[in-house]
Amino acid sequence: MGRSSKDKRDIYYRLAKEEGWRARSAFKLLQLDEEFKLFKGVRRAVDLCAAPGSWSQVLSRKLRVKESSEEVKIVAVDLQAMAPLPGVTQIQGDITKISTAQEIIRHFEGQAADLVVCDGAPDVTGLHDVDEYIQAQLLLAALNITSHVLKPGGNFVAKIFRGKDVTLLYSQLKIFFSTVTCAKPRSSRNSSIEAFVVCQNYSPPEGYVPNMSNPLLDHSYDVDFNQLEGPNRVIVPFLACGDLSAFDSDRTYPLQLDSEKEYEYLPPTQPPIRPPYQQACHLRKNNLLAKEDSPSAVLDGALSTMNLGSEQETDPSTP
Numbered sequence: 129m130g131r132s133s134k135d136k137r138d139i140y141y142r143l144a145k146e147e148g149w150r151a152r153s154a155f156k157l158l159q160l161d162e163e164f165k166l167f168k169g170v171r172r173a174v175d176l177c178a179a180p181g182s183w184s185q186v187l188s189r190k191l192r193v194k195e196s197s198e199e200v201k202i203v204a205v206d207l208q209a210m211a212p213l214p215g216v217t218q219i220q221g222d223i224t225k226i227s228t229a230q231e232i233i234r235h236f237e238g239q240a241a242d243l244v245v246c247d248g249a250p251d252v253t254g255l256h257d258v259d260e261y262i263q264a265q266l267l268l269a270a271l272n273i274t275s276h277v278l279k280p281g282g283n284f285v286a287k288i289f290r291g292k293d294v295t296l297l298y299s300q301l302k303i304f305f306s307t308v309t310c311a312k313p314r315s316s317r318n319s320s321i322e323a324f325v326v327c328q329n330y331s332p333p334e335g336y337v338p339n340m341s342n343p344l345l346d347h348s349y350d351v352d353f354n355q356l357e358g359p360n361r362v363i364v365p366f367l368a369c370g371d372l373s374a375f376d377s378d379r380t381y382p383l384q385l386d387s388e389k390e391y392e393y394l395p396p397t398q399p400p401i402r403p404p405y406q407q408a409c410h411l412r413k414n415n416l417l418a419k420e421d422s423p424s425a426v427l428d429g430a431l432s433t434m435n436l437g438s439e440q441e442t443d444p445s446t447p
């Protein structure tokens with residue numbers, strides 16, 4: 129697929145480059161904010177699983193104009209490093225670790241956050257059940273860390289896969305937040321299982337002590353749970369959000385969008401510093417991907433002489 133055909137097939141990928149966002153997912157947070165006014169009055173925000181940083185960019189651009197910039201504190205956490213952003217403190221860490229929660233609190237000088245967002249996603253395996261399970265675990269890890277850093281009344285937004293165990297996740301979230309909505313922004317493809325839970329008004333049960341253990345999804349849970357009715361089953365509202373006239377992320381658009389303006393290919397705004405797929409890109413580019421007749425020694429030799437730091441490959445449509 130050529131470079132311009134990607135621009136044609138993924139309108140939000142193209143718009144992200146035109147508007148200077150590091151990834152197309154920036155539009156998801158912008159459209160969620162349009163619907164839920166998430167940024168109103170927010171001074172301390174946490175972006176979990178932030179790399180390459182388009183959600184942090186949105187937070188930085190939106191929050192720092194509303195409030196005086198010095199008062200706004202944004203902390204971004206990811207396993208991977210990302211290029212700096214104005215007003216954003218980065219923590220290269222794991223959201224499943226208590227030490228990461230402690231570091232966030234240190235940055236806020238002991239104060240709690242008004243908003244926590246998490247667009248976390250593990251590397252997908254292609255095995256749907258496994259992917260859904262790992263995504264659910266990551267969401268629960270995000271909820272755990274949120275319970276350490278979010279102020280009562282604060283909001284939490286996280287990516288969720290609407291798989292078969294999703295009702296259990298909703299029930300877990302409803303324990304901590306008075307309102308939970310499942311939202312699907314226009315920029316999130318209909319063909320994708322992805323949606324976002326928008327959890328408003330953090331109000332943990334009385335006496336709840338935050339901890340990082342993650343047994344929530346593993347307790348006795350069987351398929352009958354999804355057959356429960358009435359108050360025993362948690363049904364959360366589902367909201368398709370974003371202006372209906374907004375671009376449809378599943379459609380292909382012509383390259384010449386505007387009759388006045390000639391199409392011009394733009395490179396991605398900011399490639400990730402060290403994407404996990406960098407090695408795979410190198411192997412593919414050099415025709416070194418596993419072949420039956422290629423001796424592993426050749427591959428090993430190639431890998432050991434590879435200068436991974438010198439090359440940046442990216443596909444910003446992924447997040």
Ligand SMILES: C[S@@+](CC[C@H](N)C(=O)[O-])C[C@H]1O[C@@H](n2cnc3c(N)ncnc32)[C@H](O)[C@@H]1O
Nearest residue numbers: 177179180181182183206207222223247249447
């Ligand atoms: C879809 S990307 C996030 C895109 C980002 N919101 C943006 O707009 O640029 C998912 C990120 O989750 C991160 N991630 C996955 N598991 C994590 C963990 N346990 N702790 C921290 N980050 C994690 C990955 O490193 C990856 O950068």
